Amino acid sequence: MFKPHAPFTVTADEIKRFWALVSVGTSNDCWEWSGFLTKKGYGMFGVGDRTRRANRVAWTIQNGPIPQGLLVCHHCDNPPCCNPSHLFLGTHMDNMRDMVEKGRSPIPSFFENFVRGEKQHSAKLTDSKVLNMCQRYKNGDITFESLATEYGISKFACRLAIQGRTWKHVPDAVPKFFLRRTRLPR
Ligand SMILES: [Zn+2]
Numbered sequence: 312m313f314k315p316h317a318p319f320t321v322t323a324d325e326i327k328r329f330w331a332l333v334s335v336g337t338s339n340d341c342w343e344w345s346g347f348l349t350k351k352g353y354g355m356f357g358v359g360d361r362t363r364r365a366n367r368v369a370w371t372i373q374n375g376p377i378p379q380g381l382l383v384c385h386h387c388d389n390p391p392c393c394n395p396s397h398l399f400l401g402t403h404m405d406n407m408r409d410m411v412e413k414g415r416s417p418i419p420s421f422f423e424n425f426v427r428g429e430k431q432h433s434a435k436l437t438d439s440k441v442l443n444m445c446q447r448y449k450n451g452d453i454t455f456e457s458l459a460t461e462y463g464i465s466k467f468a469c470r471l472a473i474q475g476r477t478w479k480h481v482p483d484a485v486p487k488f489f490l491r492r493t494r495l496p497r
Contacts, residue, residue: 316367316377316379316380318378319358319359319361319363319377320375320376321358321368325356325358328356329356329365329368329369329372332344332345332346332356333345333369333393338394338396340394341387341389341392341394341397342369342392342393342394342397343389343392343393344365344391348391351390352391353365353390353391354366354390354391354393356368364383365393366385366390367383369383369394369395370383370395370398372395373398374395377400378400378482378483379482380402380482381442381482382400383398383399383400383401384398384399384400384401385397388413401442402438402439402442402481402482404438405437405438435462435464436462436464436468438478440462441472441473441481444458444462444469444472445472445473445481445483445485446483448485449485455470455473458473473485474486
């Protein structure tokens with residue numbers, strides 16, 4: 312059911328063709344795709360020799376390649392929308408939780424069990440929080456201590472999550488060699 316996508320890039324020419332097919336409005340509006348839509352309402356756009364979902368292309372144009380295995384989700388719950396400020400990166404688990412919360416889950420009890428499983432794992436962290444911690448740590452301007460304080464967890468729990476020793480299904484863990492190389496002075 313869930314197929315991980317590989318990161319991709321977009322050329323300047325593709326960017327031009329892409330925005331020509333989007334009804335761009337103000338920053339609050341949904342910017343809907345005016346090109347081809349799938350049955351579920353997602354825009355499709357050719358990038359290189361592949362056809363990609365328009366929301367994934369919009370996110371890539373704004374932020375660079377989507378990290379391996381992550382999804383581009385809609386805050387606005389509007390599939391054809393390509394407004395980058397309505398899009399967020401999430402894991403498959405985030406997307407399932409979002410579906411349950413918005414009442415879109417096709418098999419509610421099945422997905423709700425998944426979400427409950429995550430809640431048992433830790434009350435204080437979620438997939439997106441762990442992902443966010445990893446990304447911020449990789450940017451190199453924040454320590455385990457500051458992250459742990461901010462998320463209300465122990466420094467130890469924070470380190471394990473960032474190293475990918477817990478939360479193993481979150482794909483953006485920081486490898487051990489990277490931790491040593493970039494450790495900041497206390
Ligand atoms: Zn939108």
